[in-house]
Amino acid sequence: MIHQSQRRYHRFKTGKTNKEWHADFVNNIFTSREEYKRYIREFEEGETARLWDEGLRQLRQLFDDDASYGVDIEYAKDYYAIVREMEPATVVETGVCNGISTLAILIAIKENKSGTLYSIDYPLRADESLDEFRSETFDGYGGAAIPSNKDPGWIIPEEIRSNWELIIGKSQRELPKIVSEINSFDIFIHDSEHSHPCMMFEFELAFEWINKEGVIVADDISWNTAFSTFTDVRDPAFGYISNNIGYIQMKD
Numbered sequence: 001m002i003h004q005s006q007r008r009y010h011r012f013k014t015g016k017t018n019k020e021w022h023a024d025f026v027n028n029i030f031t032s033r034e035e036y037k038r039y040i041r042e043f044e045e046g047e048t049a050r051l052w053d054e055g056l057r058q059l060r061q062l063f064d065d066d067a068s069y070g071v072d073i074e075y076a077k078d079y080y081a082i083v084r085e086m087e088p089a090t091v092v093e094t095g096v097c098n099g100i101s102t103l104a105i106l107i108a109i110k111e112n113k114s115g116t117l118y119s120i121d122y123p124l125r126a127d128e129s130l131d132e133f134r135s136e137t138f139d140g141y142g143g144a145a146i147p148s149n150k151d152p153g154w155i156i157p158e159e160i161r162s163n164w165e166l167i168i169g170k171s172q173r174e175l176p177k178i179v180s181e182i183n184s185f186d187i188f189i190h191d192s193e194h195s196h197p198c199m200m201f202e203f204e205l206a207f208e209w210i211n212k213e214g215v216i217v218a219d220d221i222s223w224n225t226a227f228s229t230f231t232d233v234r235d236p237a238f239g240y241i242s243n244n245i246g247y248i249q250m251k252d
Contacts, residue, residue, distance in 0.1 A: 080105065207250075
């Protein structure tokens, strides 16, 4: 069941295990658990699995551990499954980094044979000063970086880039421009600056512009109380993919 009660942040922290949260997510988003499993098998073993495998191969040539990728590779598979299930016309994503979640979304769009992904990224490169980057974003920034000679989403192969538009800049500046141009979208994914003000800004904008029956996904919600504050105030139907990833379902 999607939680509607008060004291959500406390319940999120202490109420369930990751396995239990994920089971609720599958039950809420997908027609059946079997369908969800079919999407995961498709992702891991289907015709486009080579695109994912090649992306991981490139990353592993440069990084020693998966934590450097920018998003947990297991949960990127869930992003794929969500996009396959919903068959969105438009997806908006903030935060790209090396492109793990972006790759999963674009592979799903390829399988759907329709859809466009708009991504916003304000990248930290490996040769840049973290202190200087924090002065331009927020003091608590501690996310992943991309190689100094690469662009955001550099692992995305050319064959699936035709359904992708990448915008470089801060989401606080670029997101209002995008939503005013595309008018509405079906899925919104937050994974950019995880400061409380930025997350609240993105949640509010997405909440106002997303289509009915759409889904908002937020990564790294444990960094602060923005997700719990937003769901307390707006009172949407919501749940958790894990103890660090939340989602909101838009309902009539």
